[in-house]
Amino acid sequence: MAALLPRPASVPLARPPAEAELAVDIQNLFGRYRRAERDSIEDVSLVVRKGALLGLLGPNGAGKTTLLSMLCALMRPRSGSITVHGLRFAEAPDAYKDLIGLAPQSLALYPRLTARENLEAFGRLSGLSGARLRERVAFGLEFAGLQDLAHRRVETYSGGQQRRLNLATTLLPDPPVLVLDEPTVGIDPQSRHAIHENLRALNRAGKTIIYTSHYLDEVEQLCDEIAVLDGGRLIAQGALGALLARFTGNRIELRFDPRTVAAAADILRTMAGVEDVALRSPLLTLVTDDPYRRLPAILKMLAHVHIRPLSVAVGARDLEQAFLALTGTQLRDGS
Amino acid sequence: MRRLSQLRAALVKETLGLLRDKEALLMLIVMPAVFVLIMSLALQDTFRQTIPRPMRVIFLAGPGVGAQRLLAALRREHSLAVAARISPDDRAERARARGLVREGHAALAVVLGVRRHGVRPRTAVLYVNPALPAQMRALGISLVRRAFARVATDQLASIVRRFAPHSPGVRPAPLRLVVAKGGLEGAPTPTSAQQNAPAWALLAMFFLTVPLSVAVIKERQQGIITRLRALPVPSWVLLAGKILPYFLINSIQLLMVLAEAMYVLPLLGGDALTVGHAPLALVVVAASANLAAIGYGLLLATFVQSQEQATSFGAVSVLIMAAIGGILVPKMVMPAAMQELSAISPMSWGLEGFQAIFVRGDGLAGVLPDTLRLLGFGAACLIVAAIRFHRELRPQ
Numbered sequence: 001m002a003a004l005l006p007r008p009a010s011v012p013l014a015r016p017p018a019e020a021e022l023a024v025d026i027q028n029l030f031g032r033y034r035r036a037e038r039d040s041i042e043d044v045s046l047v048v049r050k051g052a053l054l055g056l057l058g059p060n061g062a063g064k065t066t067l068l069s070m071l072c073a074l075m076r077p078r079s080g081s082i083t084v085h086g087l088r089f090a091e092a093p094d095a096y097k098d099l100i101g102l103a104p105q106s107l108a109l110y111p112r113l114t115a116r117e118n119l120e121a122f123g124r125l126s127g128l129s130g131a132r133l134r135e136r137v138a139f140g141l142e143f144a145g146l147q148d149l150a151h152r153r154v155e156t157y158s159g160g161q162q163r164r165l166n167l168a169t170t171l172l173p174d175p176p177v178l179v180l181d182e183p184t185v186g187i188d189p190q191s192r193h194a195i196h197e198n199l200r201a202l203n204r205a206g207k208t209i210i211y212t213s214h215y216l217d218e219v220e221q222l223c224d225e226i227a228v229l230d231g232g233r234l235i236a237q238g239a240l241g242a243l244l245a246r247f248t249g250n251r252i253e254l255r256f257d258p259r260t261v262a263a264a265a266d267i268l269r270t271m272a273g274v275e276d277v278a279l280r281s282p283l284l285t286l287v288t289d290d291p292y293r294r295l296p297a298i299l300k301m302l303a304h305v306h307i308r309p310l311s312v313a314v315g316a317r318d319l320e321q322a323f324l325a326l327t328g329t330q331l332r333d334g335s
Numbered sequence: 336m337r338r339l340s341q342l343r344a345a346l347v348k349e350t351l352g353l354l355r356d357k358e359a360l361l362m363l364i365v366m367p368a369v370f371v372l373i374m375s376l377a378l379q380d381t382f383r384q385t386i387p388r389p390m391r392v393i394f395l396a397g398p399g400v401g402a403q404r405l406l407a408a409l410r411r412e413h414s415l416a417v418a419a420r421i422s423p424d425d426r427a428e429r430a431r432a433r434g435l436v437r438e439g440h441a442a443l444a445v446v447l448g449v450r451r452h453g454v455r456p457r458t459a460v461l462y463v464n465p466a467l468p469a470q471m472r473a474l475g476i477s478l479v480r481r482a483f484a485r486v487a488t489d490q491l492a493s494i495v496r497r498f499a500p501h502s503p504g505v506r507p508a509p510l511r512l513v514v515a516k517g518g519l520e521g522a523p524t525p526t527s528a529q530q531n532a533p534a535w536a537l538l539a540m541f542f543l544t545v546p547l548s549v550a551v552i553k554e555r556q557q558g559i560i561t562r563l564r565a566l567p568v569p570s571w572v573l574l575a576g577k578i579l580p581y582f583l584i585n586s587i588q589l590l591m592v593l594a595e596a597m598y599v600l601p602l603l604g605g606d607a608l609t610v611g612h613a614p615l616a617l618v619v620v621a622a623s624a625n626l627a628a629i630g631y632g633l634l635l636a637t638f639v640q641s642q643e644q645a646t647s648f649g650a651v652s653v654l655i656m657a658a659i660g661g662i663l664v665p666k667m668v669m670p671a672a673m674q675e676l677s678a679i680s681p682m683s684w685g686l687e688g689f690q691a692i693f694v695r696g697d698g699l700a701g702v703l704p705d706t707l708r709l710l711g712f713g714a715a716c717l718i719v720a721a722i723r724f725h726r727e728l729r730p731q
Contacts, residue, residue, distance in 0.1 A: 094567035106558030124344030
């Protein structure tokens with residue numbers, strides 16, 4: 001499918017918080033994989049205040065995983081700086097890692113070990129021991145809802161149970177910042193709901209959460225702030241409400257007979273006030289400066305050439321449309 | 336304290352993971368136990384009758400017509416491959432020849448010109464590799480005797496032609512053969528069990544390469560490495576966590592195989608394994624071979640990128656090492672060139688070490704060269720693996 005929506009410029013949607021409020025402060029970050037010809041992250045500056053629940057979005061290949069890898073000290077930035085709670089990795093590597101809990105996209109668990117054994121192993125490797133370890137393991141089992149299955153091997157669990165345990169393992173050392181890379185991929189609605197509830201509770205308790213997902217509806221429900229990456233650049237960051245207000249009020253969706261939709265698109269592209277025309281037959285999505293004022297003229301022009309839309313809808317409805325408006329509709333390769 | 340707790344966690348998770356990996360346990364423990372029984376029993380008689388063609392013989396003599404005649408007679412024996420050194424009688428050369436036989440580089444050494452107190456005729460001493468099966472040893476001695484007899488007969492015929500019947504007082508040239516006594520001649524000969532028990536135990540030790548590298552690949556594929564990299568845990572802790580459980584499993588496997596060959600094999604009609612009288616040397620050889628195997632496994636794990644690579648390259652490389660190293664095919668039946676080549680296989684060093692203890696009755700000093708080779712190989716592999724593992728875990 002052709003890209004019909006040009007990428008908007010970066011959209012700063014919120015005033016940056018004061019330094020003392022920052023959980024994560026990323027400034028002018030560049031990152032490149034070994035042997036790669038271009039940067040995967042280009043000049044990204046992103047601030048996350050303490051206690052935020054930030055949804056990090058972007059199409060495949062946008063640089064989300066690269067950015068998270070650099071934040072979690074898995075990858076060295078080419079230039080720029082990252083501080084977490086005021087600390088840089090180079091200053092105190094172990095202390096820096098203690099601040100961040102990473103739940104990788106894949107299930108990072110030992111399948112032949114039980115839930116309790118996994119929690120104990122990763123707890124100890126995180127630096128816990130003694131009563132504190134026992135306390136956190138008990139918390140992890142409760143968080144994952146696996147108290148009754150604690151002695152069964154992880155390989156026997158359902159996908160949802162494994163996902164919950166994956167997240168619980170991240171929480172063991174009780175880090176103030178959680179980085180969750182697609183934590184609900186491939187699970188049933190009940191497990192997803194349970195994870196969301198737990199994350200909201202953690203966020204209310206003061207945890208800063210950075211959350212990536214391709215399920216934009218769940219990001220919309222869960223997150224109060226959004227950052228959008230595309231092509232390695234941060235193209236938007238701010239409160240969810242502000243982002244939706246910016247991108248969901250200026251759209252008109254028209255449905256046509258498939259035989260006439262292309263002709264309609266050609267006509268509307270030439271019309272004053274129409275900023276973008278996206279064709280996904282039999283749908284046309286228009287971006288205009290003022291949908292309600294432009295709509296009568298649009299319909300009149302189409303009637304003039306004997307083209308009548310089958311249905312009309314004004315205004316975008318959700319984060320997905322805002323996301324598509326920001327990043328375009330072209331299919332992306334890579335991850 | 337934190338590092339100790341982390342090390343404990345690394346050990347526990349690896350040990351539990353390994354103990355619950357049925358395929359790995361089957362390969363590491365059951366496979367050698369079964370193979371030792373089958374191969375020791377199946378090859379018992381064949382092993383005794385195996386005759387390498389040709390047997391390597393070192394001939395050491397001073398200059399002289401007698402030496403040349405004897406060398407020519409030995410070279411007429413097609414079952415013998417004779418390497419000759421003609422030099423003035425010299426203790427160092429004799430010791431070297433004796434050493435080469437003792438270490439198995441040659442089956443026999445004929446040293447002509449040794450002066451023995453009270454022995455009037457010129458005497459040749461025959462050194463026999465104690466690791467030769469009895470029939471091969473008998474054949475080797477018999478061939479050398481035949482060469483001696485041929486020389487004596489030729490000399491006698493020559494004398495008779497020249498002098499008889501006018502010189503009745505002339506005697507044949509005084510040349511006779513005595514088989515050397517002492518450490519070499521009295522040593523026990525190897526049995527099928529003495530070949531197969533250490534051989535299959537070593538093969539299983541090195542086969543840990545497959546489950547070990549697969550475990551590391553799975554950690555990568557399942558994202559566990561990513562989680563570990565995000566934790567404040569140093570790479571050496573994780574590496575040590577991998578070494579110790581496999582060391583333990585390999586040690587248990589070796590003990591089981593040795594016990595099986597000592598106590599179960601005779602019950603089934605096989606030769607019982609005799610393990611010599613040097614338990615410390617045995618422990619040292621076993622530990623060195625164990626470390627070499629684990630080092631190789633970890634090295635491979637840091638290079639391969641998929642489970643398919645780990646299983647195919649791991650298994651094939653170990654089988655090649657085993658084939659070259661006298662594990663699958665005993666070295667004594669290999670041609671001379673292959674025997675030379677076997678010296679490059681770490682499994683050969685391990686087998687030589689075990690057989691030095693079992694067959695020749697060597698102690699710590701006797702196994703030192705092979706032990707040092709194994710430790711050097713293991714250390715080199717471990718160092719490279721540690722560097723690569725550390726690079727993998729640190730920020731890229």
